[in-house]
Amino acid sequence: MEVxxxxxxxxxxxxxxxxxxxFAVKLIRGEVGLEACTPLFEEDRxxxxxxKLQELFETVEGATETGLVIDTDKxxxxxNCVVACPVNVANDPHGTAVGRGPTNDRVILRVKDGVVxxxxxxxxxxxxxxxxLCDLCIVxxxxxxxxFV
Amino acid sequence: MSTQVTATCPGCSCLxxxxxxxxxxxxxxxxxxxxxxxxxxxxxxxxxxYDLDAAIDEAIEILKNAKSPAIFGxxxxxxxxxxxxxxxxxKLGCMIEDYSSIRYGDLLNLVVSSRIKTCTLxxxxxxxxxxxxxxxxxxxxxxxxxSRFSYFPRGEHKQKGWEFDRYAxxxxxxxxxxxxxxxxxxxxxPGQDPALMDEILGILSGKPPGxxxxxxxxxxxxxxxxxxxxxxxxxxxxxxxxxxxLIWFMEGLNEYGEFYLIPMVKGYxxxxxxxxxxxxxKRIEGSFLRALLDGGIDAALIxxxxxxxxxxxxxxxxxxxxxxIVIDPRDTPTTEIADLVIHTGIAGVDNGGSAMRMDGVEFExxxxxxxxxxxxxxxxxxxLEGL
Numbered sequence: 001m002e003v004x005x006x007x008x009x010x011x012x013x014x015x016x017x018x019x020x021x022x023f024a025v026k027l028i029r030g031e032v033g034l035e036a037c038t039p040l041f042e043e044d045r046x047x048x049x050x051x052k053l054q055e056l057f058e059t060v061e062g063a064t065e066t067g068l069v070i071d072t073d074k075x076x077x078x079x080n081c082v083v084a085c086p087v088n089v090a091n092d093p094h095g096t097a098v099g100r101g102p103t104n105d106r107v108i109l110r111v112k113d114g115v116v117x118x119x120x121x122x123x124x125x126x127x128x129x130x131x132x133l134c135d136l137c138i139v140x141x142x143x144x145x146x147x148f149v
Numbered sequence: 150m151s152t153q154v155t156a157t158c159p160g161c162s163c164l165x166x167x168x169x170x171x172x173x174x175x176x177x178x179x180x181x182x183x184x185x186x187x188x189x190x191x192x193x194x195x196x197x198x199y200d201l202d203a204a205i206d207e208a209i210e211i212l213k214n215a216k217s218p219a220i221f222g223x224x225x226x227x228x229x230x231x232x233x234x235x236x237x238x239x240k241l242g243c244m245i246e247d248y249s250s251i252r253y254g255d256l257l258n259l260v261v262s263s264r265i266k267t268c269t270l271x272x273x274x275x276x277x278x279x280x281x282x283x284x285x286x287x288x289x290x291x292x293x294x295x296s297r298f299s300y301f302p303r304g305e306h307k308q309k310g311w312e313f314d315r316y317a318x319x320x321x322x323x324x325x326x327x328x329x330x331x332x333x334x335x336x337x338x339p340g341q342d343p344a345l346m347d348e349i350l351g352i353l354s355g356k357p358p359g360x361x362x363x364x365x366x367x368x369x370x371x372x373x374x375x376x377x378x379x380x381x382x383x384x385x386x387x388x389x390x391x392x393x394x395l396i397w398f399m400e401g402l403n404e405y406g407e408f409y410l411i412p413m414v415k416g417y418x419x420x421x422x423x424x425x426x427x428x429x430x431k432r433i434e435g436s437f438l439r440a441l442l443d444g445g446i447d448a449a450l451i452x453x454x455x456x457x458x459x460x461x462x463x464x465x466x467x468x469x470x471x472x473x474i475v476i477d478p479r480d481t482p483t484t485e486i487a488d489l490v491i492h493t494g495i496a497g498v499d500n501g502g503s504a505m506r507m508d509g510v511e512f513e514x515x516x517x518x519x520x521x522x523x524x525x526x527x528x529x530x531x532x533l534e535g536l
Contacts, residue, residue, distance in 0.1 A: 077184035078288060079296035080330060084311070089303070097310075099274060099293075099302030101167040101182035112181050114188030140301065142288040142326035 003028055003056065006049045008039050027057075030067060067126075067149045068118050074145035075115040081137035081146055082109045082116065087123050109137060116145070151178065157514050159225070159417045159497045160187030161291045162507035163270075163298075170517045177498075177518060184292035195499070195520050196480075196492045204491045205528065208450070208474045209535035211489065212241060215448035215472065220245040221437050222454025224416025227502025227514065230525035231422050234452060235431070237533050244446070246437040247422045248415070248454070252382045254390040256412050257423040261509075265399055268377065268409040269508045270297075275304035278373035278406075280317040280331075284342070284383020285413040288326040291507075294413075295330065299379060316369045320345070321383060335362055342387030343394050350401040376408045382415075414507050416453075421505035441467045448472040452525060457482035476528055493525045500524035 004024040015036040017023040026032040034057065035041065040050045079099075082088060088096040088107045095103035102110050108120050121127075125134040126148060137146045151173040157166040160183065169181035170191060180191040212218050220238050223231050224247050238245035249257045259265045273280065280299045287294040295301055300317040303310040311317070319328035320335045320342075328334035337345050348359060349367060358364040370376065378399070388394055395410075402408040414420055426433070440446050442464060448471055457465045458481060468486060475487040484490045494500040497514035499522060505511050 075185070076288070076292050077186075077188060078292035079182070079184065080301055083296040083301040089310075097303050099297035101169060110181070111184065113179060113192065114183060114185035140330055142330050 003053070006053045006056070007037060008043075008046060008049075010039070012039060014038050068121050068124065069147045069149055070116055070118060071145045071147070072115045074143040075141075076143060076145075077111045077114040077116065078142065079111055079116075080140040080142070082107070082111060084136045084140040085109050086134065086136060087125060091123075150174075154517050156191070156517050157497050157512050158183050158187035158190065159495060159504065159514060160184065160190055162414045162417050162419065163291050163293055164417060164504060164506040164510075164512045165293055165297065166512060172518060175518055186292060190495050191498055191517070195494075195522055198521065199492065201491070201523060201528075204489060205531045205535065207489050208491065208532050211448055211472050211474055212237075212450065212532070212536060217440075217446055218243045218448040218450065219437055219440065219446045220450045220452065221247075221456065222452040223247040223422050224249070224414070224419040225453035226418060226525045227496050227504055228418065228421045228425060228511075229502045230452070230529055231418070231425060233526060233529040233533055234450075235426075235429075237450070237529060237536065240533065240536050244435055244437055244440060246433050247419060248459075249419055249423050250433065250436075251438065252385070252415060253380075253412060254385050255392045256380060256385060256395070257414070257419070258427070259392060259396070260410065260412055261420075261423050261427045265396060266403070266407075266409045267411055267508065269510055270299070270411070270506065271510075272375075272409075273377050273411070274298045274302050274307070276306050276375045277304075277315060277377050278307075279369055279376040280315065281376065281378045282317070282319045282321070282327050282331065282413075283378055283380055284321060284385070284387055285379050285381025286321065286325040286327045286383075287379065287381075287413060288330060290381070290415060291413060294379075295327070299377070300331070316373070318366060318369070322387075333362065333366065335366060337387065340387060340389065342384060343389075343391065346394060346398040350398065353401070353405060370402065371405055373406045373408075376402065376406055378402075378408065378410045379413050380410055381413045411508050418504040420507055420509055421503070421511070424505060424509060438464055444470075446471060449474070451475045451477075451483060451487075452529070453477055455479075455481040455483045457486060476525055478522070491528055492522060493528055494520055494522040496524065500527075502526060 004021050007020045009020050011019045015023050040046045082096050083099050091106040092102050109116050125132050151171050154170050156168040156170045158168045168183045171179040177191050180188045220234050260267050301311045307314040317331040318333040319331040322339050352358045352367040473487045474489045475484050476491045478493055478495045496502045499516050499518055499520040501515045503513050
């Protein structure tokens with residue numbers, strides 16, 4: 001709602017969506033960029049709204065396109081998330097599933113140079129058609145280094 | 150042109166052997182799978198060159214001229230180096246000690262002599278129903294312990310891992326990082342560990358539980374066929390070093406299932422030193438700390454240890470009054486005050502040797518790259534030859 005109220009609220013359809021509400025939903029999901037709303041950038045009367053929106057989404061810039069943020073200062077490379085991630089377990093039954101390093105490239109989380117890095121994040125169960133609110137990498141982290149924005 | 154090798158990490162007593170090291174132009178570029186502690190050992194640069202021959206000559210001089218030298222440390226070096234250190238102590242007729250009694254009292258000896266039942270970490274991963282971290286903050290000291298063995302992974306008889314097949318509890322004086330990720334946390338006041346042990350065995354034998362947490366914990370113990378206590382130095386402090394109490398408790402638990410204990414040692418090869426002394430039927434004579442405090446030592450050969458950091462200052466400041474030779478890969482507060490520092494390499498990174506994991510399983514550490522720095526074993530061998 002907060003995001004919707006910072007948009008023009010004119011339903012001009014220039015972004016390709018039928019309403020500003022629909023655009024707001026896509027914006028939050030990260031499915032579309034703020035630049036698609038051209039009136040925000042072209043018209044002076046939306047200057048304040050634009051800067052507030054840009055501030056709002058600044059924190060998300062460090063995230064992958066699916067919203068996974070890793071604080072490498074907090075991460076100790078313990079590998080709890082690597083071993084707990086159900087996608088890691090399913091894709092690497094002889095490696096991360098049994099507590100060892102990854103044996104293939106289809107894992108989402110792995111430890112490199114002492115901290116965890118993400119890859120193949122589109123495979124994460126929080127996204128896609130049958131998404132669930134999986135939080136295993138978050139609850140198993142002793143230092144709170146993983147977040148989803 | 151880069152190559153990749155699999156290495157064993159000397160960061161802690163887990164001795165993880167699945168470390169993927171990428172080497173380019175004889176330098177380590179990337180380290181995969183090692184935790185932050187281990188990765189730093191592989192990635193950090195080495196020291197400026199120094200005159201090794203002069204340093205060894207000086208060490209020999211110091212030891213020859215000392216009236217009552219002593220050898221200390223040894224938990225962060227290879228079995229081969231430890232053996233040479235023992236030979237040096239026999240040659241000089243001097244004291245030699247590691248941290249095992251200081252940190253764990255008699256625990257290591259009880260485990261190594263099978264007075265307390267123990268098992269391997271692989272057994273834990275494959276069979277443990279319940280993991281009890283008592284006075285041990287594994288997430289800080291041995292970061293990959295829970296993800297490789299004791300809680301999260303799936304094992305041969307534990308196919309559903311931590312989600313359904315394994316229970317973990319942390320018993321500690323505060324909510325440590327380990328307590329945060331375990332299923333349950335039981336807070337114990339400092340020194341109240343014996344009372345807690347009484348309570349637990351009491352509940353198991355039918356006494357009414359004092360709290361819901363204790364009831365839940367005792368139910369998990371009853372359900373378990375295979376349980377492990379990971380004993381840290383916190384437990385030894387909490388018991389005030391009363392090992393009889395611990396032995397009694399382990400025997401009590403074993404009436405409800407197979408319960409083992411693994412000592413969560415600090416020092417990647419403390420277990421190796423203790424086992425080697427046991428097999429050679431040697432005992433540690435006297436106490437280095439007592440002798441240091443009483444002014445009974447005039448020269449200390451410190452191998453792979455940092456007593457200025459991990460001993461109370463009232464004790465460690467005595468090192469400032471005596472001659473100190475420090476053999477260590479690192480720059481530490483102890484190397485700062487040392488009279489002579491000999492920088493050696495790191496086993497598993499630029500030299501090799503064998504070491505024992507906390508559960509007694511032996512690993513061979515093989516170098517990944519070549520550097521000019523000598524190994525602890527090489528330096529100690531030259532010192533022995535010169536004496």
